[in-house]
Amino acid sequence: MAAALAEAGAEPLLLPMIDFERAPDQALLSAALDRLAAGEYGWLVISSITTVRALKEVAATRGVGLPALVPPGVRIATIGPSSRRVLEAEGLRVDLAPAGRQSAEGLVELWAYADDAGAAGGDGAGITRVLIPQSNLAAPTLAEGLDARGWSVETVTAYSTVDYPANPERRLVTSLAAGEQAGQEARAVVLSPDEANDELAAGSLDAILAASPSAARRIHDVLHPLEKTRLIAIGEPTAAELERLGIPAATTASAPSPAGIVDAIARSLNP
Template sequence: MGRHSAVKSGEARALEGARVLVTRSPDRAAPLVNALRGAGAEPLLLPLIDFERARDQHSLEVALDALRAGAYGWLVVSSITTVRALKEKAAERRLDLRGIIPESVRVATIGPSSRRVLEAEGIPVDLAPDDVQSAAGLVSVWPAGPASVFLPQADIADDVLAAGIEAKGAVVQAVTAYHTVDYPAVAERRLTATLAAANGWQPGDGSGAPQLTPEAARAELARGRLHAVVAASPSAARRIQASLAPLEDCRFIAIGRSTAAEAAALGLPVAATAKEPTPAGIVAALRTVFATEGNES
């Protein structure tokens, strides 16, 4: 059954009947699930990625001690998962995030979701890109000159952010804060810290969306019953390619240019890239794709 038979044309109603695969774990999927439902789509979960605590806890502890002592002028937060990892470390010390991030430290982030979560946790954000919300976008607005920077990040993070900031004159201490793994993570190593509610981001359990296995998702693809899949990172794109390709008529929606570039390198056609890495931005990208197709049919 084709996608056009299920979805009505017109941007306002473009997602009615669309079945959208969300490749996040249930506890991280609620914001997008709720936004999709609000737009008339039917979200389904296919968790592909999960997150575990850093294997090298000593290096992270040393860096956090230096952060508390004022050794860094800047803290760069590149994802919501980084906030979760830092909050978990703070909780181990019976502190909140404000207890490990001195007021003297300036905070930078790459996207609105991370900014909203940080601010909900009581951490003001001093620098974030307005246009290109990515590592490259943050580098483009980074002030030139000497600076000491703490960059906690994923084990699979590339060097775009660290190298770009260093090229502006800063000294960057990059430390692995968490590991990206196939879902599900090992229970005793899984990041479990709950983040404060923020506008556009709410912790939750996937809001009851049906959860598929890769086998079930492939069967739905073969029957033409999946109309879009959303990937939030290059690692998600790699796992989608490994688990689901070919995607048949299912549209690949990327959150961020790096995700779109990885998908293209893997041979996955990218139907749209969300202009903002938020639930609203993803819904807008989906609406644009399906409204255009509906008008052409």
């Protein structure tokens, strides 16, 4: 995102707000992945890039690559192009992902009913169990939506979302193949909360991007004043959280991707 913004003529400033730690109960996650390897699930839903990192870390502790956790008969669903790209770089095939509404709601809309064997959500083999490894703060939208369509959904905490910085002993540090292929980190200034608030007080920040509902909550708690800047939401769930917090977004990205974010910021600053 920082590289795309810089290329478009913006000055990206990074402010770490949230971080990620391994799930506190690794035994529960490990047991769910054992059931996955045994073919007890028809679908695996990976709804975030951080989930990929958490699962890759578990695979590494077992001395295997991420694809070894997923047997050939299991289908994989995800939320959008960024997570699809990351999964494919790790060697996993994505069978279902929304192209339009890239959110949990968009994925549920695509998903067939459990008795519709062979369709988008049917596995054709009578396995109607779905595994969703996720954040400890994940909304129930996806699980409840698939449950309403007749699927047997099991959620398991794959990682914990925490305030930045994470505990060094529990922090997720496993790198992703997609990041390694990119070859370089985007060059951008990293601010502290105090520095960001000084910039806000001076009215020198034109926009703040909220990249997740968790980040939206931290923005509400940490950054002040927000009246002189525009808030940009990466997607509908983040926009809804900003609205709930009383700091509505000026605009929402049409797609949760670097290009979508650049477009949203450009539209907000230059209507």
